[in-house]
Amino acid sequence: MRPPDLTPDERAAALRSATQARQLRAEVKGKVKNGEISIAQVIDMAHRDKAIAKMRVVELLESQNGVGKVRALTLMDRLKISHSRRIQGLGVHQRVELLRALNSTSARGILLVLSGPGGVGKSTVAAQLRRRSNFWVSVSATTRAPRVSEQNGVDYFFLTEEEFDERVANNEFLEWAIFAGARYGTLRDGVERALAAGMNVLLEIEIEGARQVRAHSKDAVLVFLAPPSWQELVARLEGRGSDSAERRAQRLALAEREMQSAAEFDHVIVNDQVEGVVEALVLLTPNQKVPRGPSN
Numbered sequence: 156m157r158p159p160d161l162t163p164d165e166r167a168a169a170l171r172s173a174t175q176a177r178q179l180r181a182e183v184k185g186k187v188k189n190g191e192i193s194i195a196q197v198i199d200m201a202h203r204d205k206a207i208a209k210m211r212v213v214e215l216l217e218s219q220n221g222v223g224k225v226r227a228l229t230l231m232d233r234l235k236i237s238h239s240r241r242i243q244g245l246g247v248h249q250r251v252e253l254l255r256a257l258n259s260t261s262a263r264g265i266l267l268v269l270s271g272p273g274g275v276g277k278s279t280v281a282a283q284l285r286r287r288s289n290f291w292v293s294v295s296a297t298t299r300a301p302r303v304s305e306q307n308g309v310d311y312f313f314l315t316e317e318e319f320d321e322r323v324a325n326n327e328f329l330e331w332a333i334f335a336g337a338r339y340g341t342l343r344d345g346v347e348r349a350l351a352a353g354m355n356v357l358l359e360i361e362i363e364g365a366r367q368v369r370a371h372s373k374d375a376v377l378v379f380l381a382p383p384s385w386q387e388l389v390a391r392l393e394g395r396g397s398d399s400a401e402r403r404a405q406r407l408a409l410a411e412r413e414m415q416s417a418a419e420f421d422h423v424i425v426n427d428q429v430e431g432v433v434e435a436l437v438l439l440t441p442n443q444k445v446p447r448g449p450s451n
Contacts, residue, residue: 176206271380299337332363
């Protein structure tokens with residue numbers, strides 16, 4: 156379709172109008188960033204101002220402190236809002252759900268679930284995140300025996316089968332699953348207290364556990380940690396001196412099945428450099444309170 160022919164005066168007026176609209180949107184985003192106005196107020200303004208109505212939703216969300224572009228897009232994906240959607244294109248239900256989600260995340264921390272095949276480096280990444288002031292890393296419980304270098308309460312809570320059964324019966328687990336012949340689970344109380352205190356929480360858990368969390372918490376952000384290549388994962392698993400040849404074969408067969416689960420997750424991050432993975436995880440959560448106090 157051919158654009159309308161404009162006189163020089165009409166073209167100049169159109170350029171001035173476009174410039175003024177961009178300046179207004181920039182001013183509004185600056186006020187959101189500084190806390191002078193809320194996102195709910197901007198959405199309300201869009202009903203009366205065409206320039207604000209044409210602002211892209213992602214630009215509005217990322218202007219709020221602690222959100223950022225990655226977190227904004229993750230939230231939009233969860234609510235099934237197109238990345239190109241403008242405020243004027245939001246339906247009534249989408250506006251309600253968007254504001255509800257923003258209010259929820261501002262009051263509570265973000266639950267980040269890190270999973271992936273055995274041997275991919277989940278524990279190493281979690282250890283690095285423990286040094287981050289805005290993360291509280293949950294310590295899982297397990298029925299397997301501790302390895303030589305592992306400490307009870309630091310690497311895992313090592314429970315007997317009877318102790319694990321008792322906690323399952325008392326509904327003390329947020330999730331639990333069987334992996335490589337042992338049971339693993341996340342104790343609910345510490346996680347809930349940390350989230351309520353506004354802390355970002357990382358769960359480093361197995362694939363089946365991640366599925367359970369997704370079934371019970373639509374706000375959880377699921378991240379699949381992938382190896383740089385299948386060959387490297389095989390090398391890592393076969394290099395574990397603490398496993399028997401039979402156990403290594405079982406782990407390889409399981410890892411092959413687990414690699415096929417990546418599509419179920421919100422994000423896939425390749426673990427080719429631990430610091431890079433840590434930075435990518437940090438970008439998925441807003442800066443919130445320094446973790447103090449909650450324990451598993």
